[in-house]
Amino acid sequence: MEFFFKPRSVAVIGATPNQAKGGNAILRNLLWGYPGKIYPVNPRYSSIEGLVCHPRVSDIAGPLDTAIIFVPAAEVPAALEDCAIKGVPGVIIESSGFAEIGGEGIRRQELIKEIAARAGMRIWGPNCMGFVDARSKHVFSFLSPGALQYGLIPGKVSLIVQSGMLSAGFLLDIMSQGIMGISKACSIGNKADIDENDLLEYLLEDPDTDVIGLYLESFVRGREFIELCRRGGKPVVVLKGGKSSSGAKAALSHTASLAGNHDIVRGALAQAGVVEAKEFKQMMDLCRSLAYGAGRNNHWRKNVAVLAFSGGAAILSADFIEETGLEVASISSETKKTLAEIFPDWMPVRNPVDLWPAIEKQGPDGNVYNVALEAVLADENVDAVLLHAVAGAFRVRLDLAEIVRLGSLSDKPVFLWIMGTREEIFQFQKEAGTLGLPVFQDLYRAVECLAATLDYRPGSSALPQVDFRNPSLPGELSAILEGKTGVLDEHLSKRILKAAGIPTVPEELLVSEGDLEEIINGLGFPLVMKGLLAGTVHKTETGLVAMNIENGLKARESLGKLKEIMAGRGDILIQKQIPGRLELIIGLLRDPQFGVAVMLGLGGITAEVLKDAAFAIAPLSHKDALSLIGRIKARQLLDGFRGSKRVDRDRLAQLLVNLGNLGLAYPRIKELDINPLIAGDDGFWAVDASLILED
């Protein structure tokens, strides 16, 4: 990718002297900051913007690393063929009129892919805005040169954006607000060749990039994306467009019906430690927060000290801190003593700290903010500080450089919430932005970004290979998974599960009525009796389940009733009735973007209505599985609630790992439901299961 980001020379195919056109904007943007050789290409001109213009790329004499194409779509294939003749390694196609317009455009996109593949060229785009590198001042884009008047603030955050207009709107916003610097901002357009994974891989290695933010409407290679994020060791923030439902899908399994359009994506991102954003500005705020604070606070605690200009601001800050799952720090008595020295006597010092009485007492020359900040940062009970200030009108000493210094010394993040007049906020933000301090005008956003920063765990979380074990099933069962189609019956599904390391309830098929006594003696009461009919997934609703069978008489009665309903079809299954502490649902499905996804949900209709289920992508490490368990909303139920015993999370995690491995080993498994999985006194039992194979 170096030929894109660090080319020795760039050609602009479609360059023009008309300043209203994008082909001119690209040229002027290059002239603004790119120091290498620039070749305008257009057969109609001999020179543009003071540069020699060539009729074709192949006419250029010197070496050429990158060509930017901005001609009408119909002319792109010819231009690209010419690039192939010249042997350009990388071409950025910023023209539109390809797959995004359907029909002819799709065919045209296929054509350029073929041309590029044949010549071994990489294509960026089409239908994109290229990229901007604020550190090296490379603007390889048709964005309006007027926007550059705001200057590019070089920073450590790089962006990958799958929407041309948005990437431009983004940049305008970011540059003009002046609150954050950028490293590289890449608009990836139709992703005909270069996609988010290519760029992500590059940026994860890029020394100029500390944090990567992505706006994506699709994941071209979802599994690889997740693996890159896990291995990367840099914070990644993703905003996914297109979360809303596209009509209900018909789903056979509970697992599939619990998987909304976005649930699997959400699970995959959480599993890879990716921070999920919900909108543009918030994505940028998360990125700049992580660029400042990721890696500070390595002790997994979240105790926040609040220093506020007013009592009201202090109270609301504490409210948000608790709502966001952070803690309002219990400051030490030493800290209280230090703070008390700057406060009037009547003021009881407590966190959140209302600084106003101290500011009033110390006067405009007082140094209240710094004294208070130093005190709370030195406090062992404090992991981070939220500092509220009012810019303008009330003049108070607030030394931003000192805040940075104190924060760095203590290695604890300090986040700022600012209020005041427009102009003074702007100046304050600019100064803070230059220093890398995260400043916010919205309280909740400041707290949300602080939380994401404290949550971030530095370091790679690449999947340990040892955790991935292929279940070696007996040949007979393997053959079924490789040869059969459609819904397997409960008994067969569970035989496979048992072989794959998922404990199933003791049960026997009743082959002959004469075996009833022996089976009963083997299993012991209470029993459940089920009628298995081919293709029937919901047995309870069709009267095919008899529960609470406590004696032989009742067993014979139940058998009679079942046989009547089944009228000679199907099989009778007798199983031990397990007294359950808690019912869970686990399952898996195959997602087109991410592959095998494992689901964990709580049983019961309340959990079902509230869609309390979470997903992760297989293979799962043991840690992944534990984290999946921790993403269930009502997870408190697993830890012993109302006197019930705690569920063994490690054993449950192992089941989930095994389930994922089964799905990976047998690609014809389409969906799999274990519903319920009962947490009993001596472990977990798959009580009912349904395995669905590809047709």
Next chain:
Amino acid sequence: MEFFFKPRSVAVIGATPNQAKGGNAILRNLLWGYPGKIYPVNPRYSSIEGLVCHPRVSDIAGPLDTAIIFVPAAEVPAALEDCAIKGVPGVIIESSGFAEIGGEGIRRQELIKEIAARAGMRIWGPNCMGFVDARSKHVFSFLSPGALQYGLIPGKVSLIVQSGMLSAGFLLDIMSQGIMGISKACSIGNKADIDENDLLEYLLEDPDTDVIGLYLESFVRGREFIELCRRGGKPVVVLKGGKSSSGAKAALSHTASLAGNHDIVRGALAQAGVVEAKEFKQMMDLCRSLAYGAGRNNHWRKNVAVLAFSGGAAILSADFIEETGLEVASISSETKKTLAEIFPDWMPVRNPVDLWPAIEKQGPDGNVYNVALEAVLADENVDAVLLHAVAGAFRVRLDLAEIVRLGSLSDKPVFLWIMGTREEIFQFQKEAGTLGLPVFQDLYRAVECLAATLDYRPGSSALPQVDFRNPSLPGELSAILEGKTGVLDEHLSKRILKAAGIPTVPEELLVSEGDLEEIINGLGFPLVMKGLLAGTVHKTETGLVAMNIENGLKARESLGKLKEIMAGRGDILIQKQIPGRLELIIGLLRDPQFGVAVMLGLGGITAEVLKDAAFAIAPLSHKDALSLIGRIKARQLLDGFRGSKRVDRDRLAQLLVNLGNLGLAYPRIKELDINPLIAGDDGFWAVDASLILED
């Protein structure tokens, strides 16, 4: 209150020529816009800022409607006494040093209350920043006169703020951003006399106020506040500070343990149709949105058309619309035809509408936004429009006045989401603000405010008196509620409930063992047998409940076991076992701010862990009760889920109304739990109950 807001004359006690002091700021702020007579009061000067200065208020010759006091706290009582001599009807005390500092301050606040009460004067404050009336240019506050350089934009939103610094920070922010106008902004400080209810009552009648926003840290008279909001007929937005937990409270009843610090407030506000804000800026955004759009869209639908500058913005808008509970409108084929005319042929027209291809086709002189807006506003399937634009760089015709006109014509709200450069956003916002159009820089905020606007139902919702009926209990039961203390046993609790109109499960006390047969015959199997021991609330955990008694033998067995545990103490209760479709928990408790609060929750541990319960304040109208039912998260369970029958919401509402009335009629009822209330095939049954009286 007219003497505060429309005084003929104002005195400033503590006026000073020192421009660094608040006593001077008040004077200059008055001179800036107040047209009436202004009297500086200070014994040390004969004239200040060109006005004659009086040593005391009582020395002023003319009539005096309002005095503003800004002297050290210790001197306030004397100044107030002097106001009493002069017979000033209203005094605004902006000095601090009262209840907020504790100890001496509390005594001082009591003293000034006494002085005022004796003289029949109303006090505003102390420890406040007075008020600003942007329409009449009355600035009765010590806020920095420099802030007035931004001008006051007169608007229809009034504010009541219980935090001096915040009210000032607010105003600076609002004025300098220029995006919204204000009517009156009132800082109420310690609320020694004038409180939020006094001001709310005034503002609800104020013709210059359309929407009222409040920041409150406490409700002085909660019930009256709610009643004012219900009667008011104007949108009210409340931001409550101090929601976080102040340590776990010991609670006997489930109802009390489900009531977090803020749950009752939340319920009361929802019941009164008050919009709850979560932070300052959002509160202002909600206020300006309601000032623009409350009352539009009277048909209770929420179908939104999206017109976006780019595809990415369109996709994310649709995501947020669905997430927020709004609908992405299905635009009509006629609208599609109109839109198709401005789009290129290849572009399939659908909502959300990506306008970019049309903008590209029509060029900078095209009228894409207006044509598209007119088309979707004319569409019967569209109830509101979310319009996204980029200010700066991409020049597109966007006529804000025309947007206002089209929106008003159709009576459908149009909300704008804007992106772009700082300066051009500012100009855009200012223009839109002047026109009253709601513009937002954050997508999610635009959608959230649009949702609140579409949710708002105009008109008063005063409680119909007919719905409030005192339950007339038999004298014996009344006497218990008036005379006993502590926890009443299950049977007695249910006798009271039954008499109050809440159906209870058929049951009998077993007075003598010989009655067992007769009771069994009367109730019929299956039965439940319970041991009632004084003070024991959790019977199940102590083995005092035997269920599923299906025959006489088992009944005698269970009786034996219970008697053994009870060892001669307490009573035996036998009740019919009701086959339940759904278990609910209902209850009531007495809140210090809001009085009797009725709770509805779902049964089951998942609902308990997820705290799926909602509150409302008694008396409840039938509509209130239905709305309470609608606030349960898993309410879908009530409507028949997985084949179960729908629960009769009207009957459930009646129970809730009756429960509230019982609480109101007997003020010694402290808490009351009905757990479970079973929804059976033929109605609801209180199966267990526990009524707790004041000690």
